[in-house]
Amino acid sequence: MSFPDLTADLAARMPELRGRLLANQPLAPLTWFRVGGPAQVLYTPADEDDLGYFLARLPEEIPVTVVGLGSNLIVRDGGVAGVVVRLARGFSDIEVEEGHRLRVGAAVPDVKLARAAADAGIAGLAFYRGIPGGIGGALRMNAGAHHGETKDRLIEARAVDRQGRLHVLSNADFGFSYRHSGVAADLIFTRALFQGEPGETADILAEMDRITAAREASQPIREKTGGSTFKNPPGQKAWQLVDAAGCRGLARGGAQVSQMHCNFLINTGGATAADIEELGEEVRRRVKSGSGITLEWEIKRIGVPAPGATP
Template identity: 55%
Template sequence: MVANLRHPPVLSETRGKLTPHAPLAPLVWFKSGGAAEWLFEPKDVDDLSAFLAVLDPSVPVMALGLGSNMIVRDGGVPGVVVRLGKAFAKVDVLDATTLRCGGGASGILVSSTARDAGIGGVEFLRSIPGTVGGFVRMNGGAYGREVKDILVECDVVLRSGERRTLPLDALGYTYRHSELPEGAVVVGATFRGHPAEPAAIQAEMDRIAASREATQPLRSKTGGSTFKNPPGTRAWKEIDEAGCRGLRLGDAQVSEKHCNFLLNLGKASSAEIEALGEEVRARVKAHSGIELEWEIQRVGVAR
């Protein structure tokens, strides 16, 4: 435990909800893992900024979106986990090509709003199960597009509580990576697409949805794509060729439908899920010499 959080100094000053020892398993797709030392759900941006400004700088802060690409370790997450709620889930149309999105808005909401406004180029967000904050931090992408292709700027609240707007070139984007400061929370982003017919946008969204349905275990307890695609190949292909399709450790299993997905078949612990991932990495390394890199974020401490 972080000692200076046992009696949080800002409890009486926050307008949002601050919960001690908050279970995170119900909030993440794997449905496993421990608790947050504190879970903070701010009322709005001002509330978040004020909270972080008076929080001891030594206390770690982590943002949580839909928890769709994350393993929360069984010992839980020390410090404060920030979860953005409905106040951060709005999407506004600024002009014929531009959207202003809250950090808690889902990819489905963003892409649907874009469709209704005749803004193309953001359909790929329909296929990423997460929120704008996570997309921006991880340079989320699918179907040949990435956030760096549509991002104009993002609004963040730094660990100090300072609010700042960062342009695209300040984020240092590479494949599934940004250089956002540690502890920063993405509270909004501006995306720019291009004019398109709503019917054409819907057709592309339908194509993406059908492709996901056919190839991914969407109705399972999973964490999405587990490993980054290595240069010149695909992670699932290397995993399959290393004989890992269907590989199981307790209730953790490599999906038979898509080898780059790990599944919780029932009561798998986060330790089992992570260990299975490491076993896959070892087998791929032994088979092809390729070192798979985790794409899933692994947070917290082992039990």
């Protein structure tokens, strides 16, 4: 499937644009599941100013979708209409600041934040070693693992809105809750400032090694997966509910519930996005039928189904 090419018109509207515009760019290679259709336009901004310039001149009727490292994402097989924004090199800086703080770009992988903190002798951020994805996604969903959450360490973040205006948001502005922030959906995060505490590099690295070992022992991290599929309901563990519903190993097409950790869906090879999403919905139906509990997706799903597929 392909969309009408908008890039020439957009480039004409934005003669000073420095970022890159690509028409009908495949998104599957940018996701951990390795599935999904193309972006009508994939825009990679040069930096924060370029992003603001682009958004201020983008026609209002063209939708904007932001993707990060693609670790917690299903792109549907029909692709994503409008503009998909993906931050890259211009948002990958890491700066150590006084007071055991780190200022990082939104495209920085979580693991790189953890490593930079360790190298600087900054404790309190090692939990990011256990989170797949990037800082922008961590801000959007209050990512957390191993007894740490983004809300515990964030001081402030910068973001650009749909009209190209810059905002500086405090921790309180986020309205953080479990795997959620209340920030307006149109804001695109560009940088964030995190607070750590004094620590010894060797101790921090040892903690990161423990986190790595725990993940490798309990999660299918070497598979094509999207991480945790469903949020934990209050007082419950999603994986236990999935297991109790008899869904461990359940398959649809090339998609399967992981045998190792049944809150993970995996692409065993040749899966479509529809296979993965339909499998997730079947798991939700079985859990609801058996326990009365409705599981909420943690994985973000974007785009449209392929022509003829079930929405």
